[in-house]
Amino acid sequence: MRCINVELQERRYPILIGSDLLQDEQRYPVEDGGRVMIVSNPTVARFYLKTVTDTLEKRGCVVDHILLPDGEKYKTLDSLNLIFTKLLQGNHGRDTTIIALGGGVIGDVAGFAAASYQRGVRLIQIPTTLLSQVDSSVGGKTAVNHGLGKNMIGAFYQPTAVMIDTLTLNTLPKREVNAGLAEVIKYGAILDYEFFEWLEKNIDDLVALKQEALQHCIARCCQIKADVVAHDETEKGDRALLNLGHTFGHAIETHLGYGNWLHGEAVSVGMMMAAALSEELDHISVEDVARLEKLLARANLPTVSPDGMQPEDYLPHMMRDKKVLAGKLRLVLLKSLGQAYVAADTEHKLVLNAIRRCSQAD
Amino acid sequence: MRCINVELQERRYPILIGSDLLQDEQRYPVEDGGRVMIVSNPTVARFYLKTVTDTLEKRGCVVDHILLPDGEKYKTLDSLNLIFTKLLQGNHGRDTTIIALGGGVIGDVAGFAAASYQRGVRLIQIPTTLLSQVDSSVGGKTAVNHGLGKNMIGAFYQPTAVMIDTLTLNTLPKREVNAGLAEVIKYGAILDYEFFEWLEKNIDDLVALKQEALQHCIARCCQIKADVVAHDETEKGDRALLNLGHTFGHAIETHLGYGNWLHGEAVSVGMMMAAALSEELDHISVEDVARLEKLLARANLPTVSPDGMQPEDYLPHMMRDKKVLAGKLRLVLLKSLGQAYVAADTEHKLVLNAIRRCSQAD
Ligand SMILES: NC(=O)c1ccc[n+]([C@@H]2O[C@H](COP(=O)([O-])OP(=O)(O)OC[C@H]3O[C@@H](n4cnc5c(N)ncnc54)[C@H](O)[C@@H]3O)[C@@H](O)[C@H]2O)c1
Ligand SMILES: NC(=O)c1ccc[n+]([C@@H]2O[C@H](COP(=O)([O-])OP(=O)(O)OC[C@H]3O[C@@H](n4cnc5c(N)ncnc54)[C@H](O)[C@@H]3O)[C@@H](O)[C@H]2O)c1
Ligand SMILES: [Zn+2]
Ligand SMILES: [Zn+2]
Numbered sequence: 001m002r003c004i005n006v007e008l009q010e011r012r013y014p015i016l017i018g019s020d021l022l023q024d025e026q027r028y029p030v031e032d033g034g035r036v037m038i039v040s041n042p043t044v045a046r047f048y049l050k051t052v053t054d055t056l057e058k059r060g061c062v063v064d065h066i067l068l069p070d071g072e073k074y075k076t077l078d079s080l081n082l083i084f085t086k087l088l089q090g091n092h093g094r095d096t097t098i099i100a101l102g103g104g105v106i107g108d109v110a111g112f113a114a115a116s117y118q119r120g121v122r123l124i125q126i127p128t129t130l131l132s133q134v135d136s137s138v139g140g141k142t143a144v145n146h147g148l149g150k151n152m153i154g155a156f157y158q159p160t161a162v163m164i165d166t167l168t169l170n171t172l173p174k175r176e177v178n179a180g181l182a183e184v185i186k187y188g189a190i191l192d193y194e195f196f197e198w199l200e201k202n203i204d205d206l207v208a209l210k211q212e213a214l215q216h217c218i219a220r221c222c223q224i225k226a227d228v229v230a231h232d233e234t235e236k237g238d239r240a241l242l243n244l245g246h247t248f249g250h251a252i253e254t255h256l257g258y259g260n261w262l263h264g265e266a267v268s269v270g271m272m273m274a275a276a277l278s279e280e281l282d283h284i285s286v287e288d289v290a291r292l293e294k295l296l297a298r299a300n301l302p303t304v305s306p307d308g309m310q311p312e313d314y315l316p317h318m319m320r321d322k323k324v325l326a327g328k329l330r331l332v333l334l335k336s337l338g339q340a341y342v343a344a345d346t347e348h349k350l351v352l353n354a355i356r357r358c359s360q361a362d
Numbered sequence: 363m364r365c366i367n368v369e370l371q372e373r374r375y376p377i378l379i380g381s382d383l384l385q386d387e388q389r390y391p392v393e394d395g396g397r398v399m400i401v402s403n404p405t406v407a408r409f410y411l412k413t414v415t416d417t418l419e420k421r422g423c424v425v426d427h428i429l430l431p432d433g434e435k436y437k438t439l440d441s442l443n444l445i446f447t448k449l450l451q452g453n454h455g456r457d458t459t460i461i462a463l464g465g466g467v468i469g470d471v472a473g474f475a476a477a478s479y480q481r482g483v484r485l486i487q488i489p490t491t492l493l494s495q496v497d498s499s500v501g502g503k504t505a506v507n508h509g510l511g512k513n514m515i516g517a518f519y520q521p522t523a524v525m526i527d528t529l530t531l532n533t534l535p536k537r538e539v540n541a542g543l544a545e546v547i548k549y550g551a552i553l554d555y556e557f558f559e560w561l562e563k564n565i566d567d568l569v570a571l572k573q574e575a576l577q578h579c580i581a582r583c584c585q586i587k588a589d590v591v592a593h594d595e596t597e598k599g600d601r602a603l604l605n606l607g608h609t610f611g612h613a614i615e616t617h618l619g620y621g622n623w624l625h626g627e628a629v630s631v632g633m634m635m636a637a638a639l640s641e642e643l644d645h646i647s648v649e650d651v652a653r654l655e656k657l658l659a660r661a662n663l664p665t666v667s668p669d670g671m672q673p674e675d676y677l678p679h680m681m682r683d684k685k686v687l688a689g690k691l692r693l694v695l696l697k698s699l700g701q702a703y704v705a706a707d708t709e710h711k712l713v714l715n716a717i718r719r720c721s722q723a724d
Binding site for chain 2: 009010077080081084085088089112115116117118119120141143146147148149152153154155156
């Protein structure tokens with residue numbers, strides 16, 4: 001088992017990474033005999049709810065659960081209220097523990113519920129998708145969506161621990177695993193050339209869900225994100241680098257309608273566009289762009305713009321991005337493989353060129 | 363104008379207390395030309411919305427507002443969502459400022475909205491009831507109610523400033539003013555004998571809303587609460603003292619049904635019961651109890667149990683209080699006038715006796 005410590009101003013908490021963690025009752029930071037509310041959805045509960053419940057009962061805990069319907073569209077205030085109702089019906093007090101058992105959607109809703117139930121109760125994150133293991137469970141962001149915007153309502157709230165059982169990925173649809181690998185590759189590209197090289201050697205093992213490779217990889221990603229977050233709790237500096245490929249990616253997600261491409265798939269193409277643009281600006285070489293493309297392709301990720309989306313379709317979406325400041329596009333680009341930076345105001349013509357280079361020939 | 367600074371671990375913020383504050387555009391901690399969302403209700407808006415809006419417009423601010431229906435029963439997640447919708451429809455970003463203009467209900471809902479909109483935006487509290495000026499606007503607690511419990515959902519969230527314009531009390535119903543005075547008298551009784559004596563001299567001026575007396579009084583109460591909160595952000599120690607009279611008072615509120623007696627009225631009788639019990643325990647004298655009774659009566663507050671509520675009705679409600687630990691009643695009592703303490707396990711017979719002493723003779 002690996003352990004990454006996230007250092008915060010007032011306290012620290014561990015991210016535990018291993019296989020068969022869920023069965024290990026000693027790993028759960030709960031009080032013996034304490035109360036627990038597991039928040040999950042039917043898809044994930046089918047595989048893991050019984051294990052987690054039985055394991056906690058060995059500690060004498062009284063374990064309740066609530067299952068929210070599966071899907072991003074249930075990441076709402078209404079789902080939040082279902083959690084509160086269940087907690088209140090069961091007379092859960094301030095000393096209860098909420099466990100988020102699922103992907104990023106469950107993590108975000110259950111995390112916000114923990115932040116606001118009685119103004120804050122203990123939270124344990126058990127992320128079960130690769131994306132949530134390497135990204136959403138680290139950093140303390142929680143949120144629900146509003147009809148008028150994604151992630152508009154939430155809190156910064158840190159868990160007591162994050163428990164990552166890499167065996168849970170065995171039941172995750174392959175397409176979701178690959179989408180998670182896009183974020184993994186992103187970490188290498190923006191901040192860690194050595195890790196990028198490691199990925200080039202080990203990507204096949206990751207795709208095949210080899211446990212040892214997975215654990216090394218997830219630990220490295222969590223460490224990178226934890227470092228970034230620790231240095232930049234307020235989201236003004238380094239944290240922006242985590243958005244490599246995301247401004248292009250969001251344009252794809254919005255254009256296709258959310259849910260048609262997975263987030264990681266859109267980010268994969270977005271990273272290619274950012275890389276092409278970085279090459280136009282003479283930061284990285286054509287060979288570097290090709291290395292990134294190859295790595296993404298080996299993870300079965302798309303590297304060109306989706307069918308039916310024209311290069312001209314991108315900029316209007318991109319200009320509506322939250323990162324646009326005073327009408328100026330702020331893009332994360334690569335100085336080199338393993339070193340990203342924020343470009344404050346890139347010429348639209350160059351951006352369009354880069355998008356064209358990553359679009360299908362007619 | 364008076365200014366109390368609330369010292370927090372990471373930052374400080376001012377509580378400004380004066381008359382004609384609302385008209386003074388320089389007092390508002392907003393950016394010139396910034397965006398503002400005022401949250402209020404029709405009762406309060408009728409008197410003060412135009413003044414606040416016009417004043418902020420002198421700073422070039424773009425001022426929106428949303429009015430929630432008046433009343434505790436609208437302190438809900440639904441009202442919260444109305445605020446979010448209005449903010450999103452108006453394209454308010456993370457740099458917006460929410461102003462809570464109203465009593466404790468508006469302060470609690472708008473405060474929680476500010477805590478959770480885009481994970482936190484700037485908040486200015488403009489409390490317009492005496493209770494909210496001396497109590498709810500200090501300490502950073504925000505919350506909404508749930509069908510199954512009061513204040514069950516919320517956050518700790520500190521404002522950028524609290525602006526208390528004492529002239530706003532001129533439009534407040536007298537009964538609400540008096541209810542606020544119950545909390546004022548509480549501060550003297552639990553922590554400040556000198557202030558208690560000052561109240562004995564000046565209570566008539568307070569009831570008559572004399573500005574100078576009001577400002578001195580509110581500043582003193584805010585200082586006491588700010589000190590308590592600063593020493594006890596986690597609510598384990600001193601903060602409990604602020605609950606003098608509240609366990610008895612909640613029993614009255616619950617028994618009569620919320621809204622029949624005002625909170626301050628129930629607390630007034632509750633403080634009499636706590637004082638009677640303290641006297642039974644030989645901490646304070648019969649004369650002290652009489653002084654407290656006289657002070658409350660001069661503020662037109664009730665000092666005996668409501669008609670139709672029997673002494674036996676209290677304990678069952680009290681045992682359901684949040685402060686009950688392992689079946690043991692924890693009560694705030696008086697060591698002396700101006701010095702309260704938490705009694706961990708008082709005999710039920712003595713409690714009942716004290717309640718009887720404050721009940722109407724048949
Ligand atoms: N808080 C943050 O910092 C942060 C960062 C990135 C993304 N997010 C959020 O994360 C969400 C996306 O997360 P996601 O990609 O994990 O999606 P998800 O939570 O919707 O999970 C994807 C699908 O996989 C299923 N699933 C999860 N674990 C499984 C398992 N072990 N076996 C079988 N099926 C499983 C889920 O039920 C779902 O159908 C978005 O809402 C996004 O906004 C948050
Ligand atoms: N956050 C905290 O620490 C804290 C502490 C104590 C109480 N509270 C909360 O505060 C709430 C009670 O606050 P409250 O007593 O101010 O009640 P309130 O907000 O309901 O106000 C009482 C009435 O006075 C009206 N009003 C307000 N200002 C007025 C003015 N200047 N002129 C005319 N009418 C005016 C209101 O519209 C309302 O009808 C409760 O919800 C309670 O839970 C919170
Ligand atoms: Zn992402
Ligand atoms: Zn009170």
